[in-house]
Amino acid sequence: MRRDLQVVREPLDEDVLRRGRSASAGAGAVLHFLGIVRGTEGSDAIRALDYEAFEPMAVHQFGKLFDALEQRWPRVESVRLVHRVGIVPVGEASLWVEIVSPHRGEAFESCQWLIDEMKRVVPIWKKAVPGGSG
Amino acid sequence: MTVSVRYWSWFKDLAGADHEVHELAPEACLGDLLEQIRHQHPGFEQVRKSTLVAVGLEYQNADHRLKNGDEVSLFPPVQGG
Numbered sequence: 001m002r003r004d005l006q007v008v009r010e011p012l013d014e015d016v017l018r019r020g021r022s023a024s025a026g027a028g029a030v031l032h033f034l035g036i037v038r039g040t041e042g043s044d045a046i047r048a049l050d051y052e053a054f055e056p057m058a059v060h061q062f063g064k065l066f067d068a069l070e071q072r073w074p075r076v077e078s079v080r081l082v083h084r085v086g087i088v089p090v091g092e093a094s095l096w097v098e099i100v101s102p103h104r105g106e107a108f109e110s111c112q113w114l115i116d117e118m119k120r121v122v123p124i125w126k127k128a129v130p131g132g133s134g
Numbered sequence: 135m136t137v138s139v140r141y142w143s144w145f146k147d148l149a150g151a152d153h154e155v156h157e158l159a160p161e162a163c164l165g166d167l168l169e170q171i172r173h174q175h176p177g178f179e180q181v182r183k184s185t186l187v188a189v190g191l192e193y194q195n196a197d198h199r200l201k202n203g204d205e206v207s208l209f210p211p212v213q214g215g
Contacts, residue, residue: 035215051214054142054207058214060191083214095215115215121193123186123207124214125143 001070002078002100005062007055009086012093017082023100024077031107033115035095037088045132051085051094054123058083061122065114073110076101081114083124090132135160135202137167142209145185148177149208158200164189165196167206184211 002022014034023030037049066079078100088094097114101107118124137156141149149171156167164187172178178185187194188207200206 052143053214054140054188054209057188057191057207118214119212121212122214123142123188123209123212125210126213127143 001066001074001076002080003063003066003070004078004080005059005066006082007053007058008082008084010084012082012084012096014093014096017080017096017098020080021098021100022078026102027077027100029099029101029104029107031097031099031101031104031111033095033097033111034093035115036093037090039090039132041128044128044130046090046128047131048087048089048129049094049126050087050129051083051124051126053083053085053125055085057123062118065117065121068117069110069114072113073101073106075103076106076110079110079114085124087129094126135162135200137200137202137204137206139167139171140205140207142207145178145181145208145210148181149175162200163196164194164198164200164206167200168196171208178208181210185209186211 080098082096099107099111139154146152
């Protein structure tokens with residue numbers, strides 16, 4: 001399984017990321033997930049989220065999740081994930097995930113699982129930056 | 135033995151620092167270190183159940199045996215995405 005992980009501080013460029021896709025003749029599904037920063041945190045308007053990562057551990061834990069994903073969905077042929085850290089303004093992307101697989105079922109299931117597990121074990125935190133217009 | 139402790143996210147506010155060095159008895163386990171930290175920084179008592187702990191890059195439980203020079207990290211529940 002191809003795997004690619006990036007933890008970046010600059011804005012995500014979806015066009016560039018998409019151009020990096022590789023898919024075999026057996027691939028029938030390419031799933032993209034984009035997580036963007038909401039303008040509210042609870043009932044408060046915010047301007048941005050400030051993400052902090054314990055980066056060496058985050059990379060290590062993502063690697064373990066990719067291993068587990070490959071075991072659980074062996075037909076998934078590619079997983080690429082980019083997480084932005086630092087200040088991410090409202091409306092901009094903090095997370096980009098791409099799954100390539102033969103069929104849509106394992107792409108949707110594995111993507112959902114990967115993001116759920118990321119939110120459980122990967123040491124990244126966010127802090128609201130107040131001041132949005134709502 | 136000596137271990138270093140690093141705090142992440144708002145746990146830095148609870149500790150009043152992002153990094154500390156702790157002296158422990160030989161054979162001490164992670165639970166002994168956590169008790170020492172809670173004694174030194176009582177705010178950690180309130181977050182006892184939600185505190186996540188790693189030694190190096192791996193999550194560990196309170197009975198994990200520490201070694202001299204270990205790097206321990208304490209942090210609240212993670213929130214990526």
